Amino acid sequence: xxxxxxxxxxxxxxxxxxxxxxxxxxxxNGLIQQYFPKKKDFTMITKEDVLFVMERLNNxxxxxxxxxxxxxVFTGIKSEVALAT
Numbered sequence: 078x079x080x081x082x083x084x085x086x087x088x089x090x091x092x093x094x095x096x097x098x099x100x101x102x103x104x105x106n107g108l109i110q111q112y113f114p115k116k117k118d119f120t121m122i123t124k125e126d127v128l129f130v131m132e133r134l135n136n137x138x139x140x141x142x143x144x145x146x147x148x149x150v151f152t153g154i155k156s157e158v159a160l161a162t
Contacts, residue, residue, distance in 0.1 A: 108134055 091098035112130045113122065135151075138144045 108137075 091102050109130065112126075112133075113119070135148045136146045138146050142150050
C-alpha cells in the first residue's frame, strides 16, 4: 500500500497565455512517460520507483543547461563535460 507524502516545494503551471512555456512541460511529460507509460496503474508505483526516475532525470545532461545536469545547476556544482566530435 502506498502512502501519500507532503512535498514542501513551490510549483508552477504554464501560463494560460504563455505557449512558450508548454514545450518544457511536454518535454518533461515525455521523459517521465518513458518510465511510466500513459496507461500505467499509478496505484502500483512505489516510492522507490518515483525516487529512481527522479534520480535518473535529475542527473541527465541537458543541452539547454549547457550539457550540465539539473542537479549540477541546482546545487551550483561545476563540472566539465567532454563532448565527442
